[in-house]
Amino acid sequence: MTGPDQTPDDGTDPDSPEGRGGAAGVLPAARPGSGRSGLDRRRVLGAAIEFIDEEGLDALTMRRLGSRLGVEAMALYRYVPGREQLLDGVVESVIDELYGDPDVHLAASHGWQDYLQRLAHGVRRIALAHPEVFPLVATRPPAAPWVRPPLRSLRWVESFLDTLIDSGFSEESAVAAYRAYSSFLLGHLLLEVSQKGVSISPRDQPEGVRQAAATTDLSEYPTVVRLESLLSLDESAAEFEEALENLLERLEVVLREGRTPQRGDAGS
Amino acid sequence: MTGPDQTPDDGTDPDSPEGRGGAAGVLPAARPGSGRSGLDRRRVLGAAIEFIDEEGLDALTMRRLGSRLGVEAMALYRYVPGREQLLDGVVESVIDELYGDPDVHLAASHGWQDYLQRLAHGVRRIALAHPEVFPLVATRPPAAPWVRPPLRSLRWVESFLDTLIDSGFSEESAVAAYRAYSSFLLGHLLLEVSQKGVSISPRDQPEGVRQAAATTDLSEYPTVVRLESLLSLDESAAEFEEALENLLERLEVVLREGRTPQRGDAGS
DNA sequence: ACCTGAACACCGTTCAAGT
DNA sequence: ACCTGAACACCGTTCAAGT
Numbered sequence: 001m002t003g004p005d006q007t008p009d010d011g012t013d014p015d016s017p018e019g020r021g022g023a024a025g026v027l028p029a030a031r032p033g034s035g036r037s038g039l040d041r042r043r044v045l046g047a048a049i050e051f052i053d054e055e056g057l058d059a060l061t062m063r064r065l066g067s068r069l070g071v072e073a074m075a076l077y078r079y080v081p082g083r084e085q086l087l088d089g090v091v092e093s094v095i096d097e098l099y100g101d102p103d104v105h106l107a108a109s110h111g112w113q114d115y116l117q118r119l120a121h122g123v124r125r126i127a128l129a130h131p132e133v134f135p136l137v138a139t140r141p142p143a144a145p146w147v148r149p150p151l152r153s154l155r156w157v158e159s160f161l162d163t164l165i166d167s168g169f170s171e172e173s174a175v176a177a178y179r180a181y182s183s184f185l186l187g188h189l190l191l192e193v194s195q196k197g198v199s200i201s202p203r204d205q206p207e208g209v210r211q212a213a214a215t216t217d218l219s220e221y222p223t224v225v226r227l228e229s230l231l232s233l234d235e236s237a238a239e240f241e242e243a244l245e246n247l248l249e250r251l252e253v254v255l256r257e258g259r260t261p262q263r264g265d266a267g268s
Numbered sequence: 269m270t271g272p273d274q275t276p277d278d279g280t281d282p283d284s285p286e287g288r289g290g291a292a293g294v295l296p297a298a299r300p301g302s303g304r305s306g307l308d309r310r311r312v313l314g315a316a317i318e319f320i321d322e323e324g325l326d327a328l329t330m331r332r333l334g335s336r337l338g339v340e341a342m343a344l345y346r347y348v349p350g351r352e353q354l355l356d357g358v359v360e361s362v363i364d365e366l367y368g369d370p371d372v373h374l375a376a377s378h379g380w381q382d383y384l385q386r387l388a389h390g391v392r393r394i395a396l397a398h399p400e401v402f403p404l405v406a407t408r409p410p411a412a413p414w415v416r417p418p419l420r421s422l423r424w425v426e427s428f429l430d431t432l433i434d435s436g437f438s439e440e441s442a443v444a445a446y447r448a449y450s451s452f453l454l455g456h457l458l459l460e461v462s463q464k465g466v467s468i469s470p471r472d473q474p475e476g477v478r479q480a481a482a483t484t485d486l487s488e489y490p491t492v493v494r495l496e497s498l499l500s501l502d503e504s505a506a507e508f509e510e511a512l513e514n515l516l517e518r519l520e521v522v523l524r525e526g527r528t529p530q531r532g533d534a535g536s
Numbered sequence: 537a538c539c540t541g542a543a544c545a546c547c548g549t550t551c552a553a554g555t
Numbered sequence: 556a557c558c559t560g561a562a563c564a565c566c567g568t569t570c571a572a573g574t
Contacts, residue, residue, distance in 0.1 A: 039538085062567060073567080075539050083567065135407055138458065143484055146492075146499035148459055157499075158489040165491065175498045179459075179507060187455020190406065191416055191447075216411055221426040223433065224414075230443045231414035231425075239447055246518065307557085330548060342549080343558050351548065 039071065041079040045093045048086055052132045062086075091140050094133050095152050098122050112167040113248050119160070120185060120244055123150055127189040134193045138186055148182035150189065173258045177251050184247050192236040307339065309347040313361045316354055320400045330354075359408050362401050363420050366390050380435040381516050387428070388453060388512055391418055395457040402461045406454055416450035418457065441526045445519050452515050460504040 047069050051060050062083055066073035080086045098104055104122035127134040138149045147157055157178065164174040218225050315337050319328050330351055334341035348354045366372055372390035395402040406417045415425055425446065432442040486493050 061565085063565080072540055074541085074569085077568075078538070139403055139407075139462070141462070145463055146496070149462060154484065154486075154489045154492055158492050161491045161495060171495055171498060175495055175501075176503075176507075178499075179503075180511065183455035183459045183507075183511070185455070186458055187451035187453070190454060190458070191451045194407070194409070194417060195413055216422065218422075221422045223429045224422055224426050227429060227439055227443055228414070230439060231446075233443075235444075235447075239444075239451075243448065243451070250514065329546085331546080340559055341547095342551095342560090345549075346557070 039069065039075065039079060041089070042093075044069065044076060044079045044086070045089045048090050049093060049130065049133060052090065052136075053130055056132050057136065087136060088140060090133060091137050091152065094126060094130055094137060095156075097126055097129075098156070101125070112163050112169075113252070115163050116160075116181065116248060116251075117244065119156070120181075120240075123185055124189060124192075124240060127193050128196070131193040131196050134189060138190055148179070148186075150182050150185040167255070168259050169255055170258045173251075173254045177254065180247060180250070184243060188236075188240055188243060192240070195234065195236065307337065307343065307347060309357070310361075312337065312344060312347045312354070313357045316358050317361060317398065317401060320358065320404075321398055324400050325404065355404060356408060358401060359405050359420065362394060362398055362405060363424075365394055365397075366424070369393070380431050380437075381520070383431050384428075384449065384516060384519075385512065387424075388449075388508075391453055392457055392460075392508060395461050396464070399461040399464050402457060406458055416447070416454075418450050418453040435523070436527050437523055438526050441519075441522045445522065448515060448518070452511060456504075456508055456511060460508070463502065463504065 044065075048060060048065055051065055051068060061073075062076055063073040065086075066076055069076075076086070080089060098119075101122050104118045106118075127137075137152060140149075142149060142152060143154065147154060151157055151160065160178055160181070161174050164177055165171065169177065224231065312333075316328060316333055319333055319336060329341075330344055331341040333354075334344055337344075344354070348357060366387075369390050372386045374386070395405075405420060408417075410417060410420060411422065415422060419425055419428065428446055428449070429442050432445055433439065437445065492499065
């Protein structure tokens with residue numbers, strides 16, 4: 001999906017049989033005969049995700065990833081055309097977890113609101129599972145200008161639009177809903193994930209953060225100081241639910257006002 | 269503000285006299301005597317911003333920035349402790365443009381909604397002026413966990429909270445409003461800016477995008493294909509206004525329901 | 537078929553040295 | 556006081572060579 005690379009086994013199309021079921025799989029596994037030490041595009045991407053989760057994005061180099069896999073960096077180029085495309089593969093791999101998430105696909109016909117709820121929670125689960133990877137999901141250039149970052153895959157866009165249109169949204173309002181939904185997801189999850197990075201991990205730049213906190217003169221910001229405990233409460237989960245509910249309510253209004261105006265307008 | 273560097277002239281505190289007025293200035297200029305070729309922390313940061321705007325973030329290296337300034341890379345270390353802190357300085361410098369924006373500060377007392385409107389538009393102006401820099405604004409770890417990315421400065425957080433509390437918000441709802449507002453800004457502007465990057469610039473990875481577009485089999489996504497023209501319409505500006513209006517309405521409800529409950533609750 | 541060694545051009549950063 | 560040259564450790568990536 002990422003490029004015209006001539007590497008072997010680049011069956012990245014999302015409809016290959018293995019892609020559908022497995023929670024982690026973007027690519028088919030190595031042929032059965034090839035022994036456990038055999039490298040694999042899937043294994044490479046999996047290792048990259050692990051690496052980023054553990055050490056942070058900046059720490060990921062071809063050489064270090066190679067040595068985690070017991071191999072020289074140059075060996076990776078058999079499975080991935082370069083570092084940029086490795087990152088694209090990581091992003092693709094991570095959102096592909098959604099395809100395998102039963103909580104998202106289960107019971108497709110409880111209405112569009114239920115569907116958008118499950119989709120949002122599915123994306124949120126991924127973001128929280130890979131907080132270091134998620135900014136990449138948000139940041140890598142998408143396949144087409146209208147495939148917006150948090151969903152990131154034509155399959156999801158298609159499914160989103162179909163579901164809304166089937167539920168009575170006009171094409172225009174389905175597209176508008178898609179935009180509102182994407183930016184809601186992106187904003188919330190990016191903030192939640194970055195907050196998590198700051199408050200929990202002594203990993204990346206604890207130095208920078210601690211320094212800044214120590215250096216800044218707080219006496220000029222009495223309100224901030226007074227509200228510090230309120231400000232540092234982590235209410236992300238509740239805020240997510242509330243903002244999502246609110247968005248769905250907004251969409252419901254749009255639906256009621258704009259219900260597929262093209263025909264049947266006089267019929268019922 | 270960023271670290272314990274012993275470089276000369278590191279008066280990064282936001283209250284130095286020069287910092288208040290000038291639209292671009294984080295730091296005082298060089299002493300009057302030092303000639304036009306004299307380097308300067310401000311000049312270094314300014315050149316870095318220009319560079320990123322023109323060539324993209326990935327292209328910025330110490331060596332290239334040096335040569336743009338007619339100097340070896342090593343000379344930059346006089347003004348900036350390292351590349352990371354250079355990027356922090358860039359972010360700080362860019363949001364400092366807000367302090368000099370008359371449209372944001374003008375007429376402080378037309379009510380909180382007017383204030384939030386002007387602030388949001390100010391941030392949006394910055395994001396659009398520096399589309400390559402803005403993801404950095406969203407991504408760099410903030411000074412404190414509760415200083416959320418798009419606002420990024422204690423001064424703005426303080427001003428935000430004060431304005432809302434003065435307008436009758438309870439402390440709790442002022443903080444909740446701050447969170448909702450930040451994530452709204454982040455989501456919208458990040459999407460808008462990344463869309464701009466994709467659709468306009470033949471700059472960064474036009475290769476990757478064009479490839480993906482060409483490689484993907486669109487026949488599986490009939491709805492997406494059918495709605496392509498709707499999907500690729502750029503309605504960012506209108507969507508921004510609408511979502512902002514909606515947010516302000518939500519906040520108004522919060523205000524009415526929760527009007528400073530601590531005292532005077534029985535008085536009127 | 538799959539991996540490695542050596543090499544190339546380019547990084548960030550340090551430090552002693554120049555003016 | 557300010558800048559540079561040389562050096563170090565580390566990048567991504569290529570390509571011929573090994574097995």
